[in-house]
Amino acid sequence: MEESGLVELEIESGGEKVRLVRGRVAEAATVLTTTLPATRAARREAETDNGPRAITSPMVGTFHRGAALDAAVFVEVGDVVERGQALCVIEAMKMMNEIEAEFRGRVVQILIENGRPVEYGEPLFLIEPV
Amino acid sequence: MFRKILIANRGEIALRVIRACRELGVATVAVCSTADREALHARLADERVCVGPDTPADSYLNVPAMLSAALSRGADAVHPGYGLLAENGDFAEACERSGLAFIGPRVRHLRLMGDKPRARRIVEKAGVHVLPGSPEPLADLADARAVADEIGYPILVKAAAGGGGRGLGVARDADALAAAFAVARSEGERAFGNNLVYVERYLERARHVEVQILADRDRRIIQLGERDCSIQRHRQKLIAEGPAIDLPRGLRAKLAAAAIEAATAVGYTNVGSVEFLVGADGAFYFIEMNTRVQVEHAVSEVLTGIDLVQQGIRAAAGLPLDVEQKDVVVRGHAVECRIHAEPSGAATPARRTVQAFHAPGGLGIRVESALEVGDVIALDEEPLLAKVLAHGATRAEALGRLRAALAELVIDGVPTNLALHRRVLADPELDRGAVHTNWLEEHEQASRPSH
Numbered sequence: 075m076e077e078s079g080l081v082e083l084e085i086e087s088g089g090e091k092v093r094l095v096r097g098r099v100a101e102a103a104t105v106l107t108t109t110l111p112a113t114r115a116a117r118r119e120a121e122t123d124n125g126p127r128a129i130t131s132p133m134v135g136t137f138h139r140g141a142a143l144d145a146a147v148f149v150e151v152g153d154v155v156e157r158g159q160a161l162c163v164i165e166a167m168k169m170m171n172e173i174e175a176e177f178r179g180r181v182v183q184i185l186i187e188n189g190r191p192v193e194y195g196e197p198l199f200l201i202e203p204v
Numbered sequence: 205m206f207r208k209i210l211i212a213n214r215g216e217i218a219l220r221v222i223r224a225c226r227e228l229g230v231a232t233v234a235v236c237s238t239a240d241r242e243a244l245h246a247r248l249a250d251e252r253v254c255v256g257p258d259t260p261a262d263s264y265l266n267v268p269a270m271l272s273a274a275l276s277r278g279a280d281a282v283h284p285g286y287g288l289l290a291e292n293g294d295f296a297e298a299c300e301r302s303g304l305a306f307i308g309p310r311v312r313h314l315r316l317m318g319d320k321p322r323a324r325r326i327v328e329k330a331g332v333h334v335l336p337g338s339p340e341p342l343a344d345l346a347d348a349r350a351v352a353d354e355i356g357y358p359i360l361v362k363a364a365a366g367g368g369g370r371g372l373g374v375a376r377d378a379d380a381l382a383a384a385f386a387v388a389r390s391e392g393e394r395a396f397g398n399n400l401v402y403v404e405r406y407l408e409r410a411r412h413v414e415v416q417i418l419a420d421r422d423r424r425i426i427q428l429g430e431r432d433c434s435i436q437r438h439r440q441k442l443i444a445e446g447p448a449i450d451l452p453r454g455l456r457a458k459l460a461a462a463a464i465e466a467a468t469a470v471g472y473t474n475v476g477s478v479e480f481l482v483g484a485d486g487a488f489y490f491i492e493m494n495t496r497v498q499v500e501h502a503v504s505e506v507l508t509g510i511d512l513v514q515q516g517i518r519a520a521a522g523l524p525l526d527v528e529q530k531d532v533v534v535r536g537h538a539v540e541c542r543i544h545a546e547p548s549g550a551a552t553p554a555r556r557t558v559q560a561f562h563a564p565g566g567l568g569i570r571v572e573s574a575l576e577v578g579d580v581i582a583l584d585e586e587p588l589l590a591k592v593l594a595h596g597a598t599r600a601e602a603l604g605r606l607r608a609a610l611a612e613l614v615i616d617g618v619p620t621n622l623a624l625h626r627r628v629l630a631d632p633e634l635d636r637g638a639v640h641t642n643w644l645e646e647h648e649q650a651s652r653p654s655h
Contacts, residue, residue: 134269192276195257
């Protein structure tokens with residue numbers, strides 16, 4: 075992408091859509107703490123049927139609340155998001171991967187701090203379906 | 205020295221690397237699949253990153269996830285352990301391109317030694333004997349027959365892309381060659397997507413002896429003596445011991461020199477081992493070079509007192525070896541058993557849970573294992589559950605300690621090869637002397653209980 079000068083690239087194949095947005099490479103986080111308690115709490119809450127559901131990270135990378143490190147954030151707690159609306163970006167291997175809401179709902183909690191590394195399957199948001 | 209190392213592996217070797225890093229004062233990042241979040245290696249490391257779901261291709265073999273995990277956690281090096289991505293030149297190259305040091309040899313060494321015919325040619329050029337065989341992989345049976353007629357039967361037929369005992373067969377005549385050739389082709393195609401086959405002379409009752417190599421980036425190459433891994437089942441190593449006993453006079457020094465020559469010929473760096481087959485007549489032939497820390501590395505460690513994992517990390521960081529050849533002294537005798545899970549009949553569930561685990565200990569005993577009660581073991585992968593090593597002043601002392609240790613070892617809930625190990629160690633012929641690659645097969649046939 076860097077070579078081609080592309081800023082944004084969307085690939086659709088077999089019903090799956092990936093959008094790549096070129097952005098600044100984030101600095102490695104200097105302070106790292108474990109996310110385990112948040113993850114566990116999120117899982118417990120995610121298990122209930124009617125309550126908020128967790129949106130989990132589909133990949134290992136760095137969590138960005140906006141398109142780039144210091145860009146405006148996509149969503150805030152209390153926002154109602156539509157299905158397909160961008161929630162955050164996971165930066166992996168210098169690629170910015172947009173994560174979209176899987177259903178319409180209200181953002182109850184943002185579980186990860188901006189710029190923090192996330193692992194596969196790690197809950198990022200709690201969203202209550204509306 | 206590195207600040208933080210990501211260990212791209214699991215099980216006992218991940219623990220081994222984490223422990224070495226702790227001693228060196230280097231921070232560690234473990235990777236895991238969703239099934240291994242609470243595994244010992246994931247808990248013992250300073251940080252843990254789940255890299256994918258419970259299918260190796262999506263987690264432990266997932267190169268982008270490994271790199272992303274290393275980069276997002278600020279690691280500056282990756283240790284691949286053995287198996288998985290350890291001998292994958294593309295992975296090593298991707299690490300280097302991402303600014304991560306790959307703890308192992310250079311990318312070109314992985315590629316060269318992974319290309320068996322090319323490795324053979326280079327080693328042969330350096331003056332080390334290789335088994336007579338087809339110089340290039342063969343696509344058709346007529347070519348295989350021509351090579352076999354030239355070098356004589358029995359012939360070993362191998363899938364060119366094979367490994368770990370898969371896609372291998374022995375042919376004693378032309379008819380058997382046709383059958384073995386077809387099997388190797390289809391197994392190679394099925395398991396590795398490559399149907400090329402090559403053939404070489406099959407040495408019966410040979411010994412498998414490998415020399416441990418250690419090299420820094422300034423071309424200092426030393427050897428840490430040899431290991432005899434002749435006790436094999438289905439061509440997989442079961443027991444390793446060092447030093448090799450009853451070698452013909454002068455052979456130990458020749459093997460060591462040949463290993464150094466092979467490593468020097470390719471400008472090798474880091475930890476590696478050079479494998480040889482030694483014929484009953486004392487002639488020896490290069491088989492291959494393992495470009496990684498081996499499962500059996502601990503045998504050489506207890507014999508020499510040199511920490512191979514730490515030395516490999518140092519070498520990858522560009523530090524010189526802190527041991528010279530003249531300081532390498534092999535003391536006493538060491539024997540290692542590889543305790544694997546194994547499938548036990550079609551009715552067995554594919555996964556079993558460990559109900560009890562007790563590891564032996566005591567003077568001269570070393571156990572390397574990441575096993576814990578509650579672990580779920582996939583039997584068809586025949587995973588390594590534990591390595592049990594015994595070290596003694598003499599071979600008799602080491603074998604005695606190992607017998608006592610295996611008598612004490614408990615792994616409940618999972619079928620293992622522990623009974624086989626106990627049977628082998630109880631065999632008085634083992635005490636008498638040297639073993640060979642057909643030894644176990646012959647003994648299992650002789651001692652099979654009749655129903």
